[in-house]
Amino acid sequence: MYHDLPQAASFWSFLFAVDQDLAETARKKACLCGGRLHRANYLRKPRGTPDQLPEPQCLRLSFCCDRDGCRKRVTPPSVRFLGPKVYLGAIVILISAMRQGATPRRVRELSARFGADRRTIARCQVFWREHCPQTPFWKIAHARLTPVVKIVSLPYSLVDAFLRRHPPDVGWTRLLRFLSPITITGGLKIEVPQ
Ligand SMILES: [Zn+2]
Numbered sequence: 001m002y003h004d005l006p007q008a009a010s011f012w013s014f015l016f017a018v019d020q021d022l023a024e025t026a027r028k029k030a031c032l033c034g035g036r037l038h039r040a041n042y043l044r045k046p047r048g049t050p051d052q053l054p055e056p057q058c059l060r061l062s063f064c065c066d067r068d069g070c071r072k073r074v075t076p077p078s079v080r081f082l083g084p085k086v087y088l089g090a091i092v093i094l095i096s097a098m099r100q101g102a103t104p105r106r107v108r109e110l111s112a113r114f115g116a117d118r119r120t121i122a123r124c125q126v127f128w129r130e131h132c133p134q135t136p137f138w139k140i141a142h143a144r145l146t147p148v149v150k151i152v153s154l155p156y157s158l159v160d161a162f163l164r165r166h167p168p169d170v171g172w173t174r175l176l177r178f179l180s181p182i183t184i185t186g187g188l189k190i191e192v193p194q
Helices: 009-029 089-099 104-114 118-134 136-144 156-163 168-183
Strands: 037-039 063-065
Touching: 009 063, 009 168, 089 104, 089 118, 089 156, 089 168, 104 118, 118 136, 136 168, 156 168
Parallel strands: none
Antiparallel strands: 037 063
16 A cells, blocks of 8 residues: 655655754754764665665764763764664665565565565564554654554554655655654654644
8 A cells, every 4th residue: 555665866865854954953952061063974774775875865864972071972863764774764664564464475575675584574573563662752652643553553554644644755754754753762852743
């Protein structure tokens, strides 16, 4: 039903632009010690993207405090990176949603499209069933979703909630924005879908 990600390069560069905004907000807040935040990005090589992303779009934006004795790392929320590290968030969602009711044929299809083997698919499932429901973000967020999304049907029910009423690029962007607080430890910022 919603098994396809927007293919346009503009969608992926838009997600990157959202991450840059989130990063800029974090940078302006500075470190808790008062130190200034300097760029200290990670280079990731995410798999399974519709086309190979240009290298800058593979960066997980992050910062490091410039004050001696602190040097704390600050990593802002992301609409692109979620859960298992080598996949982009959208792909983790898609793999897991497609896994539901998986047949051997479907597992083969997932492998062909995303380079995801059985173990990766299982890891994505664990993310949704075990990691995600334990986050402070989810404990607050899920109560505010209408209709209430059941953990057992994650993430399919989430995809459905966001994509039912919007064109794919808008729906995916809203879903990824909604989930972005999960990507940071203790993230609590919530944006409820319209
Ligand atoms: Zn600091």
